[in-house]
Amino acid sequence: xxxxxxxxxxxxxxxxxxxxxxxxxxxxxxxxxxxxxxxxxxxxxxxxxxxxxxxxxxxxxxxxxxxxxxxxxxxxxxxxxxxxxxxxxxxxxxxxxxxxxxxxxxxxxxxxxxxxxxxxxxxxxxxxxxxxxxxxxxxxxxxxxxxxxxxxxxxxxx
Numbered sequence: 001x002x003x004x005x006x007x008x009x010x011x012x013x014x015x016x017x018x019x020x021x022x023x024x025x026x027x028x029x030x031x032x033x034x035x036x037x038x039x040x041x042x043x044x045x046x047x048x049x050x051x052x053x054x055x056x057x058x059x060x061x062x063x064x065x066x067x068x069x070x071x072x073x074x075x076x077x078x079x080x081x082x083x084x085x086x087x088x089x090x091x092x093x094x095x096x097x098x099x100x101x102x103x104x105x106x107x108x109x110x111x112x113x114x115x116x117x118x119x120x121x122x123x124x125x126x127x128x129x130x131x132x133x134x135x136x137x138x139x140x141x142x143x144x145x146x147x148x149x150x151x152x153x154x155x156x157x158x
Contacts, residue, residue, distance in 0.1 A: 059158040061157075073146075087136075089139075
């Protein structure tokens, strides 16, 4: 219930002043969903959060393959050194490979599956942007946005 109230407050603040940074704190202090400089790059905003729902206040149960896929993408983001434009594009290619496996092995159904799609669709857009990034600076912003997006998975799924 507290999470819903916090979410509604944050959502209201986002509508009041879109230029201010909006953060949604999860149970983990390391997970923050942010909309600041990301809004300047198409598809890097976190508007998808407004569409997400919890399962009567609880996290959705996800299949092992989905959670492993998200963890594998997060590991790539954390461990892959990205300095050059090619590094960012190669990271995007690796992330797409993991995403394809995740989608192929997903057996989720019902409302949890519907919410997974709300989570995945903008993530896929961000990964595709990373594959086609035109500069290392933009690549760094996209990578940061993907990292935050992947961390947000654990707010909604277990």
